[in-house]
Amino acid sequence: MARILITGSTDGIGKATAAQLLDDGHQVAVHARTAARLQAVRDLTDRGAEVVVGDLARIEEVRDLAEQANRLGRFDAVIHNAATMTGRTVLPVNVVAPYLLTAAVERPARLIYLSSGMHRGGRADLAGIDWAGTRSTGSYSDSKLFLTAFTAAVARRWPDTIAHAVDPGWVPTRMGGAGAPDDLDLAHVTQVWLATSDGPEALASGGYWFHQRLQGTHPAVHDERFQDELLRSLAAHTGVGLAP
Template identity: 65%
Template sequence: MVTGSADGLGRAAAETLLRAGHEVVVHARNADRLSALDELIRAGAGAVVGDLAHLGEMRDVAEQANRLGRMDAVIHDAGVLGSRAVLPVNVVAPYLLTALMQRPDRLVYLSSGMHYSGHARLGGLDWSGGRATGSYSDSKLLVTTLMAAVAARWPDTLSNAVDPGWVPTRMGGRGAPDDLRLGHLTQEWLATSEDPDALTSGGYWHHQRRREPHPSVHDEHFQRDLLDELARFTGVGLT
């Protein structure tokens, strides 16, 4: 399953995986966005629909996915930039889908090199998106920390985060200098490859190379506090 697959990196990853013969479930924010995925659905992709900026629709996406069956891998590719929804979409949704969906073999979270400038703080954050209390960089630091927390708590699930680089998508802009193909290659590799490097967990990756993330990512106290905050807000703990 690939969230945020109506366009950008998510769309590219879903198309590539489908062409390679994998069973793929795509995700769109609403019915209008789903129409952009008609070609993939005609080619055999399953689909789930829901706006990941809203808690109730996050839950519904998880329920739709569970009705389709347990996923081998989930790529959390949906993301927003410069919006009050940056925390709900970039952090809360990956957490809640992780907590509510049947546990897959592999989880891939979309990070960014911008996570290095994120603030390792949780106080005062409005997880609902009602107020703009966190930046894009903050959200990417938090979701990368979520990846590490899941890796530490679920040893039987491979959990990794990917920095795709600054690539020419709608979010990145047409002038972005990085390679679009390399931007989604690592996600697909971590989701499907039997390469020994891809069968590791707790990594922060850029173009199939493991890098050291922000020091707070592997801080066990920060991981625990983040999980506690997300459980408090959503009413769902990560068990």
């Protein structure tokens, strides 16, 4: 049995991931943006899921969320599922929050970050980026490129931690829209597998996956200079560096 924390787990892919892990006998902690949203996971908490609460767009709430997670005890895996598609909070939610949680939560054995095939259209340019979200300086594609590069940086800097990025597909969730063409039933399968499998592929860190198959990435993802620039920029914004 593994202990697994999943961000953004009150609906969509995150909730499906939590439900599957509970079905498989694992211990799960779900995350809600606000206490009011916990009603949406009542079915999971009734089955024993623990909870953490915090708005990922607000950096002080992310810090508090990390403290809540640490009070629950060390996790075997953390799945960074939460994301937003548009608006000024794209960079705070999609990049800053996973960075800060990675740096501040007691290091698990496995880290999984939800990316997107749209990361390939992102710009590997940090000039003028406003991580605080006071103005819109990055697109969804940019945010997923930054997150995927961050995943590769974690895999490189923390060789004793398994880190993967996952493209769940364009699926009909609240964020993806009703017309999304990919299969919602498959969207959580890869991250469940990566969080729990002892197979050699799941244990080989640094992959970018789509439906349990390795895929190619934007060239900047594995550019170590870009990774280091990204880490320096996020550390300067948050005041928290990624430990060696």
